[in-house]
Amino acid sequence: MCVCFLQVYGMCVRLLLRCVLFFLVSLPFLQSKDVTMVIGEVGGAVTIRCTSDLLENPLIFMYVQRPGSDGNHPQFINGYHMKKNLDPKEYANRTLVDYKQRTMKLWSILPSDEGLYECHIHYQTKNNQENIQLNVTANYSIPIVTVACDSGSCLVTCSSNSGYPLRDIEWSPNPPLNQSHWREVNSSEVRDPVSMLFSVFSSISVNCSSGLRLNLSCAVWGALSQEHTVCWPQTGSPDVYVTCAVVAGAVALLCFLLAGLFVFKERKARAARVDQDGEEAASPVERVQLTSRNPDS
Numbered sequence: 029m030c031v032c033f034l035q036v037y038g039m040c041v042r043l044l045l046r047c048v049l050f051f052l053v054s055l056p057f058l059q060s061k062d063v064t065m066v067i068g069e070v071g072g073a074v075t076i077r078c079t080s081d082l083l084e085n086p087l088i089f090m091y092v093q094r095p096g097s098d099g100n101h102p103q104f105i106n107g108y109h110m111k112k113n114l115d116p117k118e119y120a121n122r123t124l125v126d127y128k129q130r131t132m133k134l135w136s137i138l139p140s141d142e143g144l145y146e147c148h149i150h151y152q153t154k155n156n157q158e159n160i161q162l163n164v165t166a167n168y169s170i171p172i173v174t175v176a177c178d179s180g181s182c183l184v185t186c187s188s189n190s191g192y193p194l195r196d197i198e199w200s201p202n203p204p205l206n207q208s209h210w211r212e213v214n215s216s217e218v219r220d221p222v223s224m225l226f227s228v229f230s231s232i233s234v235n236c237s238s239g240l241r242l243n244l245s246c247a248v249w250g251a252l253s254q255e256h257t258v259c260w261p262q263t264g265s266p267d268v269y270v271t272c273a274v275v276a277g278a279v280a281l282l283c284f285l286l287a288g289l290f291v292f293k294e295r296k297a298r299a300a301r302v303d304q305d306g307e308e309a310a311s312p313v314e315r316v317q318l319t320s321r322n323p324d325s
């Protein structure tokens with residue numbers, strides 16, 4: 029009796045363990061089967077695969093739809109029915125269903141195509157549903173950098189456009205610097221109402237007063253700008269100061285010498301004139317004196 033109970037107990041434990049093991053092993057598959065991820069580029073194409081179970085026959089119908097935002101009111105995209113023609117409406121020129129492969133191709137992808145898709149398949153003997161998440165990307169353009177410097181600081185702006193989804197601009201100072209030398213003064217994004225793509229913009233102020241010379245580049249999600257050198261020569265590097273000092277010194281010396289020469293010549297000329305004037309002024313007196321003295325002597 030006791031042995032029998034132990035045997036039953038042991039069997040139960042083993043069964044339970046097997047159940048737990050099975051659950052743990054199948055969990056990742058259950059999760060990954062839940063939603064399949066597909067990534068498409070704006071303007072490109074993707075293939076939405078409904079199922080790999082191609083041998084299940086016969087197929088009555090299959091169709092792809094997008095669930096409504098409220099969970100109801102799904103939007104029919106395209107499909108196939110054994111006996112009926114289905115009308116894909118606005119997707120007529122952008123989708124093609126291959127019912128043999130159980131796929132739907134979607135092209136000329138738009139940002140608004142991003143989201144969840146459901147594929148429903150109806151066989152004679154069973155139904156099937158597959159969920160597909162389509163994510164859309166568009167590469168940002170190579171960022172354009174502009175630099176405007178005044179005394180002591182530079183305003184550097186970076187802009188890039190036609191990207192999706194929204195991404196931040198990242199600044200890369202070279203040599204790497206912490207934020208004590210620069211700060212972001214403005215950043216913004218604009219969404220084109222037609223293409224729904226983003227343009228991003230960021231401007232930073234760099235403090236040049238410590239005499240640093242900096243190479244800057246910016247990047248948006250893999251699109252990297254050219255490097256731009258800032259704080260030079262606007263704040264002046266040592267060699268600019270030296271050149272300025274030498275030129276200024278030379279000019280000052282030249283001015284001094286010229287001035288000296290001018291003064292010297294002027295003095296000499298005046299002295300000569302004074303000498304001449306003295307002779308002319310003195311001579312009549314002398315002559316008078318001489319003439320007046322003459323009769324006495």
Ligand SMILES: *[C@@H]1O[C@H](CO)[C@@H](O)[C@H](O)[C@H]1NC(C)=O
Binds near residue numbers: 117120121
């Ligand atoms: C599909 O293309 C045809 C011919 O190019 C055009 O006449 C029709 O308007 C297009 N339909 C849609 C929904 O864009």
Ligand SMILES: *[C@@H]1O[C@H](CO)[C@@H](O)[C@H](O)[C@H]1NC(C)=O
Binds near residue numbers: 162163
């Ligand atoms: C896919 O797009 C959704 C928004 O539609 C977003 O929440 C999710 O993070 C994206 N996944 C990836 C891997 O980019």
Ligand SMILES: *[C@@H]1O[C@H](CO)[C@@H](O)[C@H](O)[C@H]1NC(C)=O
Binds near residue numbers: 069167250
């Ligand atoms: C977008 O960028 C990726 C990675 O840099 C590249 O593989 C892809 O070809 C680019 N797409 C376009 C349309 O330029």
Ligand SMILES: *[C@@H]1O[C@H](CO)[C@@H](O)[C@H](O)[C@H]1NC(C)=O
Binds near residue numbers: 206208
């Ligand atoms: C930035 O780096 C300098 C030295 O390179 C350091 O003296 C300063 O404390 C740092 N500032 C911050 C905010 O980390």
Ligand SMILES: *[C@@H]1O[C@H](CO)[C@@H](O)[C@H](O)[C@H]1NC(C)=O
Binds near residue numbers: 213214215229
């Ligand atoms: C930030 O940039 C935007 C777009 O260029 C501009 O409209 C706005 O006036 C700027 N703001 C400041 C504080 O500079």
Ligand SMILES: *[C@@H]1O[C@H](CO)[C@@H](O)[C@H](O)[C@H]1NC(C)=O
Binds near residue numbers: 181237
């Ligand atoms: C720039 O940095 C210097 C010190 O290196 C500081 O005295 C000055 O206030 C800073 N200027 C600005 C505009 O932050």
Ligand SMILES: *[C@@H]1O[C@H](CO)[C@@H](O)[C@H](O)[C@H]1NC(C)=O
Binds near residue numbers: 242257
């Ligand atoms: C900055 O760029 C200039 C010119 O491209 C280059 O000569 C210099 O080595 C660069 N400086 C650093 C720190 O990379």
